[in-house]
Amino acid sequence: MDSSKRSHWSSRWAFILVTVGSAVGLGNIWKFPFMTGTNGGSAFVLVYLACVVGIGVPLLMAEAMLGRRGQGDPVDAMRSLAREAGASRLWLAIGYIGIVGALLILSFYSVVAGWILEYTVRAVGGFRGMDKAMLGEVFAGLLADPLRLVAWHTVFMALSAGVVLGGVTAGIERANKIMMPGLFAILLVLLGYGAVAADLPAAFRFLFHFEPKAIDAQVVLAAMGHAFFTLSLGMGAIMTYGSYLGREISIARTSLVVATADTLVALLAGLAIFSFVFAQGLEPAAGPGLILQTLPLAFSTMPFGDVVGLLFFVLVVFAAWTSSISLIEPATAYLVEHFSLGRRAAVLLVSLLVWLLGVAVALSFNDWSGFKVFGLGLFDLLDTLTSKIMMPLAGLLIALFTARVMQRAHVESEIGLGGRAFGLWYGVLRYVSPVAIVLIFLNVIGVIG
Numbered sequence: 001m002d003s004s005k006r007s008h009w010s011s012r013w014a015f016i017l018v019t020v021g022s023a024v025g026l027g028n029i030w031k032f033p034f035m036t037g038t039n040g041g042s043a044f045v046l047v048y049l050a051c052v053v054g055i056g057v058p059l060l061m062a063e064a065m066l067g068r069r070g071q072g073d074p075v076d077a078m079r080s081l082a083r084e085a086g087a088s089r090l091w092l093a094i095g096y097i098g099i100v101g102a103l104l105i106l107s108f109y110s111v112v113a114g115w116i117l118e119y120t121v122r123a124v125g126g127f128r129g130m131d132k133a134m135l136g137e138v139f140a141g142l143l144a145d146p147l148r149l150v151a152w153h154t155v156f157m158a159l160s161a162g163v164v165l166g167g168v169t170a171g172i173e174r175a176n177k178i179m180m181p182g183l184f185a186i187l188l189v190l191l192g193y194g195a196v197a198a199d200l201p202a203a204f205r206f207l208f209h210f211e212p213k214a215i216d217a218q219v220v221l222a223a224m225g226h227a228f229f230t231l232s233l234g235m236g237a238i239m240t241y242g243s244y245l246g247r248e249i250s251i252a253r254t255s256l257v258v259a260t261a262d263t264l265v266a267l268l269a270g271l272a273i274f275s276f277v278f279a280q281g282l283e284p285a286a287g288p289g290l291i292l293q294t295l296p297l298a299f300s301t302m303p304f305g306d307v308v309g310l311l312f313f314v315l316v317v318f319a320a321w322t323s324s325i326s327l328i329e330p331a332t333a334y335l336v337e338h339f340s341l342g343r344r345a346a347v348l349l350v351s352l353l354v355w356l357l358g359v360a361v362a363l364s365f366n367d368w369s370g371f372k373v374f375g376l377g378l379f380d381l382l383d384t385l386t387s388k389i390m391m392p393l394a395g396l397l398i399a400l401f402t403a404r405v406m407q408r409a410h411v412e413s414e415i416g417l418g419g420r421a422f423g424l425w426y427g428v429l430r431y432v433s434p435v436a437i438v439l440i441f442l443n444v445i446g447v448i449g
């Protein structure tokens with residue numbers, strides 16, 4: 001499509017902010033800490049960092065590059081890139097997998113974000129006087145209550161759709177400009193508090209004390225899947241955001257900043273969270289309930305726990321909100337650009353679809369808990385399908401398309417990397433990323449691990 005008609009971010013920093021907004025989300029503050037807790041602490045962290053550097057960053061650059069060169073929503077961008085390379089239309093699959101995957105992720109992401117909204121409201125009253133058993137009951141009670149889950153999911157979807165309705169700069173960019181600095185400020189306050197009043201050294205040891213013995217195939221593969229999720233890879237979000245990026249901006253450098261910021265937030269949030277957990281002598285391997293059951297227990301007893309608890313949940317809401325926006329935008333852009341639908345109608349249609357699926361996810365915790373596919377409830381099924389299948393598959397295709405299908409000269413002129421750095425990045429995409437991703441697949445189908 002004619003690129004002059006498409007919206008563009010107002011600056012390089014705006015792109016960095018919105019892309020960090022997409023990357024930093026429940027993945028960093030909910031998933032990363034509990035996965036670290038259940039996968040042996042520092043062993044998981046080390047492999048996750050290696051995956052971010054070795055697979056995540058190269059793919060982040062590639063996906064943003066495809067978006068900018070393709071100048072369209074994920075499907076239309078892939079159509080023009082495939083045409084330019086004289087390649088099969090089958091490569092459009094990258095666009096479709098992304099758009100559908102993003103909607104599937106959002107359907108359960110929004111339900112989890114709904115839990116966080118409920119806890120934010122609870123945090124206003126504080127968690128004082130609540131013990132472990134009471135907090136366990138609160139969480140179990142929430143999961144058992146379909147109406148409550150659906151109500152919070154509805155609120156969160158409305159918040160997210162509201163921002164995307166505003167458009168690329170007036171909606172998405174503006175929301176990120178408010179929430180992301182707020183998120184960083186709160187994170188620093190929490191970390192400072194962790195250093196002064198909680199057990200930061202214990203958290204540091206847990207995350208960074210290298211224990212090679214704890215690394216096994218499961219840890220490696222879990223860490224690799226998480227690198228995809230946390231960097232928002234393969235779901236059309238980065239491609240769509242990249243398509244609104246001006247020609248003069250270096251994709252390689254901006255992607256590096258984004259990946260560094262995302263990783264820093266995960267590590268700093270992890271340090272803060274585990275410093276609270278260890279200061280209260282709590283269990284780091286509590287699983288998905290870590291920030292909802294274990295952490296409020298810490299807030300219930302520590303000094304200024306009410307304020308710290310509220311700040312913490314506001315931080316998580318901001319993180320989830322700026323990510324969910326990026327999950328709505330790819331399908332919206334597709335409907336607007338491909339079917340000439342108005343933006344309002346497109347956002348409403350996309351949100352309604354996600355909302356309906358999210359209602360089914362909410363019910364899968366209670367009334368429909370008997371419904372299982374391959375032994376998994378709908379929530380786990382969607383998480384597995386997206387993180388372990390669709391994201392790695394899209395990543396694999398992006399690596400192959402960029403380094404084996406596109407003309408090397410086109411890639412080189414678009415990416416903004418010179419000489420050896422280009423050679424290294426290109427080589428990783430050609431060989432390392434595809435092999436690593438195939439290993440994830442072999443694990444999913446049970447051949448290894």
Ligand code: PFF
Nearest residue numbers: 023025026027230232235237
């Ligand atoms: N990166 C987000 C997180 O860590 O919470 C989740 C996400 C957003 C995944 C956007 C995929 C995506 F396209």
